[in-house]
Amino acid sequence: MATKLDSPLISKANRHVTINPPKMCQPIGAMYATLGIDKAVPLVQGSQGCCTYVRYQFNRHFKEPVNIAVTSFHEDAAVFGGRRNLIEGIRNLVFRYAPKVIGVVTTCSSETIGDDIEAFIKEAYKKVREELGDEVAQSVFVVPIHTPSYAGTHVKGYDTATISYIKYFAKSKEPNQKLYIIPGMINPGDIEEVKHLLNLMGVEYSVLFDISKTLNSPLMPPKPLYPEGGTPWQELEDCANGKAILALCPHAGGTGASYLESEFGVKSILGPFPVGVENTDKFIENVASIYEIEIPEEVKVERGLLLDAMADTCQYTMMRRAAVFGDPDIVIAVTRFLCELGMDVKVVETATPSPTFADEIKKIFDEYNIEGEILVDSDLYEFEYLAKEAGVEVILGNSKAVEVAKSVKCPVVRIGFPVYDRVGYFRYGITGYKGSIWLLDLIVNTILDYSYPHDKLHQ
Amino acid sequence: MAIKAFLEQRQGHIVQSGIPQCSRPTIPGVMSQRACTYYGARWVLAPVRNSTHIVHAPADCAYYGQNVRKKNYLILSTDMNEKDVIFGAHEKLERCIEEAAKIFPEHSMIFVYSTCTSSQIGEEIKWVVEKVKEKVQKPIIPVEVPGFGGFSQSDGHHIAQKAIISYLSEYCKKESTQPFSVNIIGEYNVAGETRVIKKLLEKIGIEVICSYTGDCDADLMQKSTSAALNLLVCKSSGLLLAQFMRERYSIPFVDVSFYGLSNTVNSLKKISKFFGIEHKVEMVISEEYEKIRDKLEKYKKKIFGKKAIILLGGSRIGFMAGAFKEAGLEICVCGSQFGCNIDYETARFELPSALFIDDFNCAEIEEILLRIEPDVFIGGTREWYLAHKFGVPFLVFPQETKPYACFEGFLNMCEDLFKEIHAPVWRLI
Numbered sequence: 081m082a083t084k085l086d087s088p089l090i091s092k093a094n095r096h097v098t099i100n101p102p103k104m105c106q107p108i109g110a111m112y113a114t115l116g117i118d119k120a121v122p123l124v125q126g127s128q129g130c131c132t133y134v135r136y137q138f139n140r141h142f143k144e145p146v147n148i149a150v151t152s153f154h155e156d157a158a159v160f161g162g163r164r165n166l167i168e169g170i171r172n173l174v175f176r177y178a179p180k181v182i183g184v185v186t187t188c189s190s191e192t193i194g195d196d197i198e199a200f201i202k203e204a205y206k207k208v209r210e211e212l213g214d215e216v217a218q219s220v221f222v223v224p225i226h227t228p229s230y231a232g233t234h235v236k237g238y239d240t241a242t243i244s245y246i247k248y249f250a251k252s253k254e255p256n257q258k259l260y261i262i263p264g265m266i267n268p269g270d271i272e273e274v275k276h277l278l279n280l281m282g283v284e285y286s287v288l289f290d291i292s293k294t295l296n297s298p299l300m301p302p303k304p305l306y307p308e309g310g311t312p313w314q315e316l317e318d319c320a321n322g323k324a325i326l327a328l329c330p331h332a333g334g335t336g337a338s339y340l341e342s343e344f345g346v347k348s349i350l351g352p353f354p355v356g357v358e359n360t361d362k363f364i365e366n367v368a369s370i371y372e373i374e375i376p377e378e379v380k381v382e383r384g385l386l387l388d389a390m391a392d393t394c395q396y397t398m399m400r401r402a403a404v405f406g407d408p409d410i411v412i413a414v415t416r417f418l419c420e421l422g423m424d425v426k427v428v429e430t431a432t433p434s435p436t437f438a439d440e441i442k443k444i445f446d447e448y449n450i451e452g453e454i455l456v457d458s459d460l461y462e463f464e465y466l467a468k469e470a471g472v473e474v475i476l477g478n479s480k481a482v483e484v485a486k487s488v489k490c491p492v493v494r495i496g497f498p499v500y501d502r503v504g505y506f507r508y509g510i511t512g513y514k515g516s517i518w519l520l521d522l523i524v525n526t527i528l529d530y531s532y533p534h535d536k537l538h539q
Numbered sequence: 540m541a542i543k544a545f546l547e548q549r550q551g552h553i554v555q556s557g558i559p560q561c562s563r564p565t566i567p568g569v570m571s572q573r574a575c576t577y578y579g580a581r582w583v584l585a586p587v588r589n590s591t592h593i594v595h596a597p598a599d600c601a602y603y604g605q606n607v608r609k610k611n612y613l614i615l616s617t618d619m620n621e622k623d624v625i626f627g628a629h630e631k632l633e634r635c636i637e638e639a640a641k642i643f644p645e646h647s648m649i650f651v652y653s654t655c656t657s658s659q660i661g662e663e664i665k666w667v668v669e670k671v672k673e674k675v676q677k678p679i680i681p682v683e684v685p686g687f688g689g690f691s692q693s694d695g696h697h698i699a700q701k702a703i704i705s706y707l708s709e710y711c712k713k714e715s716t717q718p719f720s721v722n723i724i725g726e727y728n729v730a731g732e733t734r735v736i737k738k739l740l741e742k743i744g745i746e747v748i749c750s751y752t753g754d755c756d757a758d759l760m761q762k763s764t765s766a767a768l769n770l771l772v773c774k775s776s777g778l779l780l781a782q783f784m785r786e787r788y789s790i791p792f793v794d795v796s797f798y799g800l801s802n803t804v805n806s807l808k809k810i811s812k813f814f815g816i817e818h819k820v821e822m823v824i825s826e827e828y829e830k831i832r833d834k835l836e837k838y839k840k841k842i843f844g845k846k847a848i849i850l851l852g853g854s855r856i857g858f859m860a861g862a863f864k865e866a867g868l869e870i871c872v873c874g875s876q877f878g879c880n881i882d883y884e885t886a887r888f889e890l891p892s893a894l895f896i897d898d899f900n901c902a903e904i905e906e907i908l909l910r911i912e913p914d915v916f917i918g919g920t921r922e923w924y925l926a927h928k929f930g931v932p933f934l935v936f937p938q939e940t941k942p943y944a945c946f947e948g949f950l951n952m953c954e955d956l957f958k959e960i961h962a963p964v965w966r967l968i
Contacts, residue, residue, distance in 0.1 A: 090642070097635035098598055098618040099642070105599030127655055127686030128565065129575025133603035135921050145925035147901065151567040158659060158687040169568030176569070176902055188597060189655040189687060192624060230597040230619045230656060301968060303905070303928040431598075483611050 082487040089465045092458040099461035103431035106227035107185045108134045109237025114183035116289030118310035121179040124150040126187030140500035142295040170204035182222045191228035223248045233432045235332045242336030249316035259285040260322045264329025268292040269509035320344040329409035353409045356417030382513040393524045403427035403467040405477040406496040408437045419448040426470035429455035429463045491530035552897040558883045559897040570901035573876045575686030579695020585612045588756040591639045591646045596654040640675045647757035648678040658685035691877035696776035704783045713764040713788045720746045722766045725773030728753025732942040739945045743819045764788045770795045775853035797944040799862025827946040838953040843867035845914035850874040857885030874899045930968045932959040
């Protein structure tokens with residue numbers, strides 16, 4: 081696994097082969113969004129592996145069971161098309177689990193053979209009506225989501241799912257005063273933190289694709305068939321009439337928000353992901369200006385607590401060399417926060433192709449006078465090489481960072497999805513002022529654990 | 540309620556006596572616990588050391604395939620994009636193989652996998668491999684594992700074995716036979732099990748040359764041809780290889796298992812009989828048993844008679860059923876994602892009256908948990924948290940940290956069972 085510094089690096093741009101890619105498939109993003117809807121089941125139109133691998137990721141990150149069904153492509157389906165599989169799959173799923181929403185998530189194989197999902201779904205409705213009656217057929221919404229993995233990463237998959245759902249459901253009716261949030265691929269803890277801030281501001285809101293309860297559910301037998309707490313489909317219908325829509329992660333959900341603005345005139349705000357002082361300030365200001373309200377005292381106190389924590393620890397964070405990788409929006413936000421902490425960000429990477437990522441990072445680097453490498457659509461081999469060369473002292477990323485850190489010989493701060501080698505990371509958000517304090521503590525404690533002697537008191 | 544009607548489709552797969560129908564396609568629209576052929580092949584091939592693994596597919600197949608049995612391995616991908624899917628990516632694969640050989644010159648072989656997408660668009664990886672072989676100057680082994688090929692990961696195990704066989708038959712010649720030496724086939728060093736088995740065999744004077752693929756690289760594979768005997772641990776992922784080595788290198792094989800005391804003892808006896816060293820074995824057995832006896836009795840008392848469900852992969856079910864019975868569990872339900880007739884027959888021999896389920900799915904697990912109310916559930920990661928939501932203790936397999944094989948492993952297993960079953964949390968619900 082370890083890279084060699086003596087042989088020169090062939091950068092990803094000049095190379096065909098990808099070594100240790102840190103990007104997941106589009107379907108997992110689409111399923112992430114679907115699992116946030118009340119009584120919704122993703123139905124994977126593809127091979128069993130496409131479902132199994134994804135369930136593993138969810139199981140190990142959230143330590144929760146997840147309901148994901150698969151239409152089980154075998155050789156016949158892969159050659160002649162998945163028509164029979166999808167029709168029978170929808171019928172069986174409705175029969176067995178009585179879901180409210182089925183998100184049909186396509187895969188590479190289904191897209192390559194050109195399955196006409198929309199037509200199959202119509203046929204499936206007919207079959208359900210014939211076998212189970214009109215009432216059952218009317219009570220379930222089947223939404224097609226096209227996610228071939230060779231055309232993007234998990235971030236794009238989430239984005240595609242948001243626009244697919246909004247296009248399917250959104251209907252113009254009586255306008256309401258709600259603020260709608262598309263969270264992106266963030267943790268239940270992050271969503272809780274955003275809700276906490278909005279509660280403090282006294283704003284009426286609704287989180288679309290809300291996984292905060294569905295992927296963090298209590299142990300209270302008897303277990304319900306579906307976990308409580310997802311976004312009801314009515315909210316998806318009603319989001320066309322909201323006051324504003326806020327996509328926390330523009331790469332994952334921005335398309336859905338923009339569609340709502342262009343089609344229904346709902347004011348859309350894209351990002352930034354509220355981590356650190358400036359980004360959270362911007363989030364709060366955005367919300368305050370939409371509703372023309374004053375920023376409440378409690379919010380200001382939380383901001384002060386973050387600043388206090390930053391002041392207390394700047395001796396440990398100042399000029400410390402760091403490297404970050406992960407989903408574009410999260411990396412952009414975290415990089416800004418690291419700069420705010422005075423850290424020297426040496427390498428920043430996202431594996432997701434993005435037209436804006438490099439510019440955004442450049443802007444932050446210029447602001448804080450930092451010279452670091454910016455990698456887009458790259459792999460962990462290149463990241464590891466550059467991190468090693470720069471001698472970074474801490475790496476921020478998901479569990480895939482562990483092997484890199486071993487080779488670079490520095491500690492890891494786990495952020496993003498998936499984190500499967502530690503427990504509980506999904507519980508604590510890194511968003512908002514409070515979340516940023518948690519992230520700051522995490523970074524500093526990790527550094528202290530790794531590089532300071534244990535018999536000294538740090539004052 | 541819904542399950543009763545659904546059972547019609549699945550009637551032959553859930554049986555109280557006899558062998559369930561198996562090796563059939565999964566019904567579409569269920570939450571299946573099965574995985575794909577590619578997954579099965581990675582399971583077998585990933586641990587081969589000093590080898591480059593290139594997945595000819597979109598990047599995510601490599602992403603998911605990087606992590607096998609809770610360990611990360613170096614993995615390369617051709618990262619197919621839309622253009623590649625439309626126009627083909629032969630050239631890209633060719634260049635990738637060449638680049639990989641340059642970046643990792645110390646690796647002694649290259650595996651090239653094809654998955655769903657590359658198979659569907661008709662990428663001839665075998666042809667590409669032949670084409671670059673001369674330029675690269677190291678063994679390249681094509682592994683054609685489209686996820687939709689076959690019904691479960693079990694088919695991937697077979698293809699992976701065939702890949703190893705093709706390597707052996709091309710590059711590994713038999714030179715001599717080394718006395719008192721064995722290979723272990725179908726042993727993957729989960730949580731250090733290979734080490735424990737090796738240690739035990741060393742005690743009776745037998746050397747383990749190569750463990751396919753828990754402790755394996757090109758050199759060891761070459762040396763493995765000189766073993767006197769092959770020990771077949773997992774049939775699903777080892778039988779073909781064992782048969783091949785018997786025909787090609789005239790190395791006989793015996794079925795063994797190191798799970799559970801009686802399995803371990805029987806296996807040791809079988810092996811020692813083959814080598815004619817029975818006198819050594821009795822002593823080692825009693826010595827090893829003495830070491831764990833007191834602790835084991837303590838744990839066994841506490842788990843005796845607990846109702847259990849085991850849902851595991853293929854050939855494990857038979858041996859594991861024996862081991863859990865020995866630990867004192869009463870096994871009410873036994874199932875497998877991809878078991879074949881032989882697997883179920885072995886398990887039925889151990890469990891004459893248990894309910895057998897082939898290719899179980901989430902809804903069925905929920906139904907069983909409600910009806911049977913077991914004291915412990917033994918299965919894989921995907922069933923883990925589901926069982927917890929019902930307030931049922933769970934033992935995950937493959938295990939997290941400690942080996943379960945041989946004598947000390949059996950103690951570890953009983954200890955883990957005790958810990959799970961008697962955790963205070965279950966009383967607090």
